[in-house]
Amino acid sequence: MENTTDTYAEILLETPIFTGWKKEYLTAFLNQSRYYIRSYKADSLIMIQGSECSYLSLLTEGKVNALLMNDEGKQVIIEDMQAPRAIAPAALFATESRYPVYIQSVTECKIFYIDKAQFEELMHKEEVIMKNFIRLLSDKSIFLSKKINTFALQTLKERLVSYLKNNVEERITQQELANRLGVTRPSLSRVLSELINEGTLSVENRKIFINDKNKRQ
Template sequence: MEITMYDKLLQLPLFQGLCQEDFTSILEKVRFEFNKYPAGSCIAQQGKACKQLIFILQGTVYAKSIDNEHGYVLYETFDSPQVIEPYSLFGMFPQYTASYHAQTDISTVSFNKSYVLSELNKYEIFQLNYLNVISNRAQNVYRKLWDTHIGNTAEKITNFLQLRCTKPAGEKTLQIKMEDLATLIDDTRINVSKVLNKFQEEGLIQLKRKEIHIPALEKLIEQYT
C-alpha cells in the first residue's frame, strides 16, 4: 500500500522532489486518512470550510461551481492523481469554491490542515511546491482578468471559460442562458449565438438548451487565443 501511495503522491505538485526518506518520515508523523467513495458521492461541498488536503489517488471526479448571482453552473472533470483546492486551505476565505463528486469509484487520502503547519511545513521542498501552486494560480488568474473583455466575441467567450476553470484543459460543461453569457462578456446575444454555432460547426463544442459542452477546452484555447 505504501509503495502505491508513495508513487501516486509523488505525481502531485505538492510532493514532487521529496525523497523516500523524507516521505517515510512524514508517514510516521502525519495521520493519513484513506477513503473509498462510490460513483456519485460528494467529497467536498462548495462554500464549506476547507480544513484538509484531499488527494484523489484513483478514479475520476467532477467539480460543480454554482454562481447564483450571475445564473450559471460550470462543471469540470479531473482524472487522478489530483489534489482538491490546495489554494483554499488558507487566506481570508478558506472555503471550497466548488463541490466535488466522484464520477467513478475513487480512492482518496487526506490529512488535516494542522499537519500542514506542524509537520509538512518543515520540509523546504514542500514549502516551495505549495508556494508555486498558489503563486501560479494567482498569476494565471491575474493575467486572465486583463483579457476578460478584450478581443472579438470568440476570444471573449474563450477568456470567460479560462478565467472560471481550474484547469485550462479537459472536459467542461457550462449551463447558462445565451443572453446571460452575452451580458457577462459585454457583447450582444446575436454575436454570442453566431460564434457558439461556429464553434459547434468546428467540433469544438456541443450546444444544448441552456448548455455548452466543451469536450477539450485546450483545443478551443489553442484556436481562439
C-alpha cells in the same frame, strides 16, 4: 513486498506537493500522521462550497470538476482536474479556511486527506515541501487571473472559439459546454448559430469544425 504506507508514498510522490522529496521521508511522515483515503463514484458531490477545509486533499485517481453553483442550480465549471492534483490548496490556510467552490467527481476517483496541522508542521521542517506548496499557489493564482481575464474581457463568441481550439479532442454535451463558459444553454445555442451562419464554424455528424484552421470539436 512493499507495505501499505510505502505504496501510499509512491502514489503521493506523483502529486505536485511531494514531488522531489525522498520516498523514505514521505513514508516516515505518513507513519506518524493522521490521514485517510476515500473513494467516490462518478457524479458525486465531494466538497461543498463554504464548508470547512481542515485537510490537505490530494486527488490520486480519477477526474473532478471545480464549479460554482447558485440556488437555482446554474453551474459554472471553473476547472477540470485530473489526478494527480491538489484540490483547493489555497483554502487550507486562508483566513476563512473554507472551500471556495464545489468539487464534483467526473469519473470514479480517490482522494487522499492529510491532517492540516501535521502538513503545516511538515512545511516548516522541509524546505522542498514549502517551495512546492508556494509554487502550487502561485500557479493557481496565475490560472485564476487568466480565467478572470477570459470572462471579463472576451465576448462569448471569442470564449467559445478559444475553447474549441484548445479542446479539439473533447466530447461534451452542449449543456456541459455552457457550464464551462458560464452561460445558459439558449445563449450558447444562439452564439453557435451565429458563428455557423458567419462561416466561422460548421457542423457535420454532430461534430463542430473550426473552418479557419480546420480544427474539430
